[in-house]
Amino acid sequence: MTVSSERLRRAAGRPEPLNKKGFVLLCAFVALVLILFLPVFHWIRLTDTEALFSAMKLKASAAGKLGDSWSIFTFLSFVQDSKQGILGLWSFVLLLIACASAFFLAAAPFAFLTRGGAAEGRGMLRVYSLCQKGLFFSFVTAAGTLGLTIFANSHYGVSGFACGWCVWTVIVISPAAYLLSKRMERQERELRREHGFITEFRRNWILFLFLVPCFVFFLINNYLPMIGVYFAFTQFNFRDHLFASPFVGFKNFEFLLRSEILHLTRNTILYNIVFIVVGNVLQILFAVLISHVTRTRLRKISQTMIFMPYFVSYVILRVLVFNMFEYEVGLINNFVTSIGMNRIDFYNTPGYWPWLITLFYLWKNIGYGMVVYLATITGISTEYYEAAQIDGANIYQQIRFITVPLLKPTFIILLLYALGSIMKGQFELFYQLVGNNGTLFETTDIFDTYVYRITTTQPLSMGMGTASGLFQSLFGFIVILTTNFIIKRRNPEYALF
Amino acid sequence: MKLLKRLFCLLVSLTLMLSLAGGALAADDLSQEANLVFYVMGDAPKDEAVVEDAINAILKEKFNATIDFQFSTWTDFTQKYNTQLTSGGADLIYIANWLDYGLLARAGAFLELDDLLNEYAPELRALAGEDMLNMCRVEGELYAVPALWPEYVPLGIKYREDLRAKYDLPYPDSLEHIEAYFAGVKEHEPDQVILRATASESANSLNVAFDTANIFNIKYPWVAGNALPYGLAANYDTPDQVYDYWFSDDFVEDMKLMKKWADMGFWSKSALSDTNDSEAYDNGLAIAEVAGMNPNKQISSANNFAKDHPDWESAYITYGEVTGVMYPGHATQNGTAIVRGTKYPERCAMVLNYLMTNQEMNNLVQYGIEGKHYEVVDGIYQNLDENFLYENFNTWNLRVNDYKLPQESDVALQAMFDRYNEIGAKSKFPNVNIYGGFTEDYSEYEFQRTAVSNVMRQYLAPIQAGLIDDVDAAVAEFRQKVTEAGLQDCRDGFTEQWKAYCEEYGYQ
């Protein structure tokens, strides 16, 4: 394939398809698939409703309210209204894939129009890659819909479900468009001197080999069990078991809205911000201090001592704390009365607890987090310091201009890492220190303790537990995506991913 | 992206696999050996294998089946119990009302037993009797076989009788006398802690938020301990006449009493976060316990006193002795169910039948091998080997009255039971635990329920612990908050179900 140098030069400047005709065709395909996703098109039709509804054991009145044609985005409400939990998970996964597909397909033209990727010299590659992802998922959606109807028909023993014509269209169009996009991507790659997966694999196969255990582990331990998010939308019972229990939509999320969610969110986030910021600052401070202790033995001993609270379990901490802060015989109140002051009623005064909880959090975690910074400081070449000393830098300047800047990447990574869990809390810490003492909840109730109380008063509340987890996750996800995006813009070195 | 593709393939196949595994109920093929997992609470005895082998030698020959006891351990046991049911790892399982038997049965965790018992366990059915079995029914279906040993677990107050006698104080058999007793001890021994109380731990407690509030059972002849949830109450003689406790003047008066007691220093100002456990009373760090007591706990305290502090004396007054409301523990206190999803439902029924109707087998399971682990002297059980103690499989669900070997302490216990039995016989529904068989279905108002329980922790607990300045104002605030939380929905839903239940069983 020959490309004129003129076109090459132009295309390198801003993204422009090399093959105009092909590109128009691809656009048409993508637009068509996107349009077919619109809820007005019927992906699943009910054909033999009478036989089907009787096979579903639906009463005539309930059946009457159900329509006989459904789009891919509305099928879950059919599952809910007809109480056919068995179809729930399948439709749920289909819905997710369909959303992913629509997202990528819509992002492709957006990337083209905003010249996304051009800045990195990747020209049209990003557009093609988005198209391919979108088309792949749309094909899976369509094939999955087909699979769903086959499964449902065989499950109920009636041929009551049929795919609409749009499913067949997508099944045919998506692969064709996918291949077209692939072809154009190949041209573009030659131009950009980029390589695809296969070349990368051939070049770095050993890195892929290194990753095998990692993939296996996270697949088993995290990704496959993620099916469990579906439980957030069901009401579990043992007859239908995990994957056929009734689909109840957002019912499990309602309790979050009823609770003082703003209050809980505020508490959780504030505590976490204080923990992250103050915690890291103190860890850095003490790591720097320890690294400046001249005598090896002293350095080791003090570091060990600071690490020790990590081993005090919260259960024991709870007993120690109660012994200290109790009203009548607590150590502190004994001391306070012995110097002639009034007793302090810690356990009925919410105001003290944010301070106390933070204090005990820091006490327990400084040593642990400090190790990371100590190790980083150890890794700093001593030449820097020697050179600085020769230049006459005093100890403050050494810390200010050598140590601290070199700790920054670690700090930012730890910070970013913690941000994703900003809605999750140190459950044990709060639960053990505060327990069931409702008087203190105003300042000590965080999301996790609240959900714990709710779910223990409701056995079989798997749905609510998962729902609140999902809420926390989504919140954290948005926070982390935003921060990571900003950081990546300013300095890709520091980004988490 | 390649990874994602593969992921979805796996997802779908896994889904199918799991959903198929969850649903099907295979027929039991008797010619095939069945290894039944029997899930019980607590920790395994040391000689688990020895006794299991002895049991299995018999079961194998008779039913071509073996039993493997699996133990929950006491760490996170409720969570693990539910997980066990979800993952279908057991065939037979211990059930109890404190493990939410009613709710789990309603959610379909156990197999329906009527037909199975008729066909494979007729002796057991006859031995249990329909009255006992009916108490285990949930929505009309039978899901469990109860233990066949009547026991009483009435609430009451356990107190230091020696101190009462020493200072010539009244018996704590009414609120006034309790106050006089506490105040009397406090007066003579100002440093003595009276009560160790704490925020109510019990997860499902929707009537009490602070332990000491249990004391009001001595004042009201309520149908159940602490009356009904959501601040409702009904008296034992008229269970279907539900009345409002939280919004009544009685409630305000009671809370003022709590405030008075708190001010008199009967419990710590930090009580709501107390790390209290029952060691306190046995070690003389409290002079009474008013919550969660029962005859068995009195006996164990008495034994501890006899061992460590011979000059101390523990006494026990049940609230029922004062109010005349007395009934035995409910059938669902200890029972056995067959887990839905077991491959061997028939074998489970046959084996359960044998475990409970064959004396030799029953004793083997409960006490181990005679001559090796225990012996019977004058009709009393004597342990011979630490490796298998009394009822060491924790199969309290397999207790059968005729076969149960009494321990030494059981003599005193039995005497107490006999007295309670007499009192119970005089009540309107002689010796019937009315509330015990009721399971509330709160799925319609579960969010209101959670909100109410939250408000109770936050606003009711300090009131019941007397830690507020102005009772009237605090009660008013609590009433307002709990109403906002949706109390009425809970009450309406509960009352409707409760009345229907009373009508069904003729408790009117």
Add this chain to the structure above:
Amino acid sequence: MKKIKDRSAIPFHIIKSVLLILLSVLCVLPFIVIISGSLTSNMTILKEGFSLFPRNTTLEAYRTIFRSPEGIIQAYRMNFYYTFMGTAFGLLVITLTAYVISRKDFKYRNHVAFLIYFTTIFGGGMIPWFLMYANVLGLRGSTLAIWFPALMSPFLVILMRTFITGSVPDAVVESATLDGAGHWIIFWRIVLPVLGPGLATVGLFQALGYWNDWYRSSMFSTSSETWSLQFYLYDMVNSTMAMRQMAQNVSINTADLPTQSVKLAMAVVATGPVLLFYPFVQRYFVSGITIGAVKG
């Protein structure tokens, strides 16, 4: 060793000493309380609370814990086994993964990093996780189920990546690549040798995580043979407390255990070996700055 000549540094060293001594004391005091509590009779703790020095000294708590020595020895053995397996394999796969996502010439490094990080945010909850191991993989009762699920943690992978990027300059790798070294050689010969502090830190965290774990033993064990030390101890206290609670509902005989002092003795028994072992790891990350060019 260089002498400190910088006079302006004197206030720094004074503040440093004061702060460190203060914090060290704060951190160690509770531990002393715990040790002395574990040697105090249970009654005394219940009556008088904790104190810095043991009163009514007794070994009853330790005797209770070691009541059945074979049980606790087995628990120690299992704990060493889990900690060793988890740390050895975990450290290897974590480092391999971290190396890959630290390579700038690896096209998919951000995708992989994202997939790993993503697991910290979204999860399916405990039950599907349990079903995965217990039902799908059939590992209930197996020791594999106790150490495998904590083999890698996203936190440690990302931490390790930071250590690698921090301690292996790009230029070194590039020149090695020009010399024809493959990833295998670079990883073993260039990256690993300079990764001492990183390996020590991540290994320490990994080992501590395993040493302190009781949850997986609780979930997956079907026999006390496979219990980890922490679970063995934890269950001892839990069963006493639970039996006492339970006795509200069922007529049972409750076991007697001096719970307060046993809880404290447990902490000592479980932590002891770690504190003995700790200094061996410590030398990798406490070689200080002023000590000059000599590196541990």
